[in-house]
Amino acid sequence: MPADRPAGRRALPPVRLHSDAELARDALGAPLLARAVRLARWAGPETRVGAGGELPDEQLAPAAEALGMSPDEDGRAYASEAWRIAVDTGLVEVTDPEGEGADFGTVTAGGALPLVTGGSPQDVLALWQDAFDAVFDDAIAPVLEDPDAIIGQDGGIDFDALGWDPEAETEFLDGVLGNLYLLTAGGTGDVEEQVPLPALAASMIVPDDMREPTDAVLEQVSDAMMRLDDQFRVLEPIGLVEYRPVDEALMAEEGAEPALPGVEEDISRYGLVKLTPLGLYGVRNRLVESGESVPVVGDLAGKDADALLDGVAYYPDGAARAETAQWLGARAPLQAARELLAAARGTDPGAPMRRLRCQQALALAGPEAEPAVRDVLDDRELGGLARVWLAERGAPDVPPPPEAMVFWLAVDTIAAQLDAEGDLAEVQDLIVGLVGQHGGFFDAVWRVDHPATVDVLEAMGRLHPDRKTAKDARKAAFKARSRG
Numbered sequence: 001m002p003a004d005r006p007a008g009r010r011a012l013p014p015v016r017l018h019s020d021a022e023l024a025r026d027a028l029g030a031p032l033l034a035r036a037v038r039l040a041r042w043a044g045p046e047t048r049v050g051a052g053g054e055l056p057d058e059q060l061a062p063a064a065e066a067l068g069m070s071p072d073e074d075g076r077a078y079a080s081e082a083w084r085i086a087v088d089t090g091l092v093e094v095t096d097p098e099g100e101g102a103d104f105g106t107v108t109a110g111g112a113l114p115l116v117t118g119g120s121p122q123d124v125l126a127l128w129q130d131a132f133d134a135v136f137d138d139a140i141a142p143v144l145e146d147p148d149a150i151i152g153q154d155g156g157i158d159f160d161a162l163g164w165d166p167e168a169e170t171e172f173l174d175g176v177l178g179n180l181y182l183l184t185a186g187g188t189g190d191v192e193e194q195v196p197l198p199a200l201a202a203s204m205i206v207p208d209d210m211r212e213p214t215d216a217v218l219e220q221v222s223d224a225m226m227r228l229d230d231q232f233r234v235l236e237p238i239g240l241v242e243y244r245p246v247d248e249a250l251m252a253e254e255g256a257e258p259a260l261p262g263v264e265e266d267i268s269r270y271g272l273v274k275l276t277p278l279g280l281y282g283v284r285n286r287l288v289e290s291g292e293s294v295p296v297v298g299d300l301a302g303k304d305a306d307a308l309l310d311g312v313a314y315y316p317d318g319a320a321r322a323e324t325a326q327w328l329g330a331r332a333p334l335q336a337a338r339e340l341l342a343a344a345r346g347t348d349p350g351a352p353m354r355r356l357r358c359q360q361a362l363a364l365a366g367p368e369a370e371p372a373v374r375d376v377l378d379d380r381e382l383g384g385l386a387r388v389w390l391a392e393r394g395a396p397d398v399p400p401p402p403e404a405m406v407f408w409l410a411v412d413t414i415a416a417q418l419d420a421e422g423d424l425a426e427v428q429d430l431i432v433g434l435v436g437q438h439g440g441f442f443d444a445v446w447r448v449d450h451p452a453t454v455d456v457l458e459a460m461g462r463l464h465p466d467r468k469t470a471k472d473a474r475k476a477a478f479k480a481r482s483r484g
Helices: 020-029 031-042 057-066 073-088 120-142 166-184 195-205 215-238 249-254 279-288 305-311 317-329 334-345 351-365 367-374 383-392 401-420 424-437 439-446 454-461 465-484
Strands: 092-095 105-109 241-244 270-277
Touching: 020 031, 020 120, 020 279, 020 401, 031 057, 031 073, 031 120, 031 215, 057 073, 073 092, 073 120, 105 401, 120 166, 120 215, 120 279, 120 305, 166 195, 166 215, 166 270, 166 279, 195 215, 195 270, 215 241, 270 279, 305 317, 305 334, 305 351, 317 334, 334 351, 351 367, 351 383, 351 401, 383 401, 401 424, 401 439, 401 454, 424 439, 424 454, 439 454, 439 465, 454 465
Parallel strands: none
Antiparallel strands: 092 105, 241 270
């Protein structure tokens, strides 16, 4: 890992968010929020609520009917859930019971209700975020099978007796949603494929350095998977996730809890989940509030070329291209190319990666960038990438590079790939290809005056698949180190 990247914190990928208007439409279409709005409009002066703001049993059936549902147990449960969201988000205001012996309070329209039709997209999204936070609390709440058995001496719930730790539960579900954010927002920054529930549960339980999970760890993963199945069923109606629940037939096949899927088994039976675009927005807000650095594609569009190349250095390639395209779109191509080339210079540890991102940016800049590229043909640090750019475009009159520039570019290219910590097989292919292109590669490359020469040669000694060539690389690394 490069020295300038903090250790111990996950690198969250940049995401491509939908517009506020699109997200607000999604928010208003979320089933649970839509039901809460309908109940807020249904409620009137005659509506009575309990001391905690809840609808009493006799009001749940009319509330269910107001939602277009049957007033059976399921309909009343939907109405009760939607009413809690209406109260928690300020769609309705509850007045506490007044007078001695009063059992019920009254209801008026809340300040948030007019925002549904008259507010800005940001107002709607703030309302939805409040609803999501309330549903999050519901998702981590304990199941009270016998509430009377866990009432403490003060009349409240004895959480110690229940064995429920709200902070630990919050941390667990936030961690799950953070991992889902990482897995769902792929290399392009867009919402991608669904994540198998067992893989998501394992990401929270199995240590990174554990090759073969023990039976005890696998049992924890199975427990976590079922816990998440319940929680995602709660979170789906607010529009946070698309969720395919665990196949209930597995319960009957395996007992109380399903075993983890076998190699040949249909993984979808064990649950599939992904964040929606609205969910991506909501989880990102929670991550930001927790102090995480969570970039968005477009954050760097208004900044200079130095900030762009440093910022996209460790982005996934697709997200780096999307960010760079926005940056280029706001500038004249020739001036943008000059700024990028100037920012790519340097001998610091991050310079090879900046030059790699600069080369990728120039590939998007178009033919108007050619004068700026030709201006750096004699530059030791940039002349190699300039020739590559011109050759790829079939430009005429491209001067052949001096031998020293060829080997300097080889070292710089490998250094960038090593810094990127990308696919090992791709790095090996690059090393094999560069060595094979140049006779006497190691006789020349150890003399290259590049800050990364020793590190690159040592890496080649580790990674080259041919034992003799790997040994030659290690000898060259020794010579380069002795020379310095």
